[in-house]
Amino acid sequence: MQKIAIIGATGMIGSRVLMELIERSYVITAISRHPFELPGSPQIIACDGDVMNEKVVSGHVLALENDVLISAISPDPDDLESFLTATENLIKIAEKSAVKKLITVGGAGSLLLPDGRKLMEREDFPEAVKPISEIHERALEIYKNLQGKKFNWINISPAEIIEPDEKRGNYRFGTEEKLLLDNEGKSYITAEDFASAVVDLISDETIENQRVTVAY
Numbered sequence: 001m002q003k004i005a006i007i008g009a010t011g012m013i014g015s016r017v018l019m020e021l022i023e024r025s026y027v028i029t030a031i032s033r034h035p036f037e038l039p040g041s042p043q044i045i046a047c048d049g050d051v052m053n054e055k056v057v058s059g060h061v062l063a064l065e066n067d068v069l070i071s072a073i074s075p076d077p078d079d080l081e082s083f084l085t086a087t088e089n090l091i092k093i094a095e096k097s098a099v100k101k102l103i104t105v106g107g108a109g110s111l112l113l114p115d116g117r118k119l120m121e122r123e124d125f126p127e128a129v130k131p132i133s134e135i136h137e138r139a140l141e142i143y144k145n146l147q148g149k150k151f152n153w154i155n156i157s158p159a160e161i162i163e164p165d166e167k168r169g170n171y172r173f174g175t176e177e178k179l180l181l182d183n184e185g186k187s188y189i190t191a192e193d194f195a196s197a198v199v200d201l202i203s204d205e206t207i208e209n210q211r212v213t214v215a216y
Contacts, residue, residue, distance in 0.1 A: 020195045108160050
């Protein structure tokens, strides 16, 4: 069984990814600034760590021989630029710990609408969310510019709307950087099914070094 490391396992998305990993019987290294907030499980090795201190996190991921590193961290609205530092650190951690795959949670704002505009360029897109969408896009560019790395990176963006709800057990992957819309023109995914998609990427060998998105 593969060993999986996850950073950001106590947030809205990360906590659900963690539960999905537990349900599928993975051995998990959960790295958090607040490890005592992590659920108790014999499958979880809780480690105290912050992505801003990449040496400590690299040590945890390497020492526990993890095959895949998942990051569910999100930008700090009060310090957006730090997300780019975190992105660079995730790359260093993936390199130093020799993981085979780095899966990171991205944003939906830069996905393309049918008319070619970015979602965040649509007139009714919330102004308060634009800076977060923009920093996610800049982080994505860092991944896209990677060359010669031994690990496979995947950045996974949610639908326009993602919220906690019941798991439906189905979803669609999109690989063309376009916002996925249903028959009614809506872009939606529950956090539970998004978490399933994230964990499905662990064993998916068809997606390499690219951004994907998920919706119903």
